[in-house]
Amino acid sequence: MKSIALPAPAENFLPHSAPMAYIDRLLEGDDVRGLCETRIDPGHMLVDEAGRLDRAAFIELAAQGFAALKGWHYLCREKPYAIGYLVGVQGFECFGDAHAGDVLLIETVEAGVFDSFSVVEAAITRDGETLCQGKLKLYIVDDEETDAGELET
Secondary structure (H helix, E strand, O other): OOOOOOOEEHHHOOOOOOOOOOOOEEEEEOOOEEEEEEEOOOOOOOEOOOOEEOOOHHHHHHHHHHHHHHHHHHHHOOOOOOEEEEEEEEEEEEOOOOEOOOEEEEEEEEEEEEOOEEEEEEEEEEOOEEEEEEEEEEEEEOOOOEEOOEEOO
């Protein structure tokens, strides 16, 4: 197993590419917790004319934050990225808005795993203020279930 130092650009760990890659850096990671950072650019595809980020983007930011953590785990094990799908959102509450220019922290904690499903608790903050929090359910096709990205039959 190799060690990949953090913080590092999230693009190293995400299967996403521009303009769909929303996370800038993976700051911290361990077995279950990740902390990512992103700056909301004025030209972001989900920022309106007033400079406000659409609140639906918070869910995608949380999912990509967890994807960056998982991607880091896979690369440390010298394995290819796993295929992952967001399959559910539970109790996701928004308490404030993000705007162009804001730097957001995205914290994810894998609260439980059952078969190939992960339940992830997520919170997004700006300058210590919680903008949203909730749970995501993700389906991760583990490397043991795949062979070079193909599902076994």
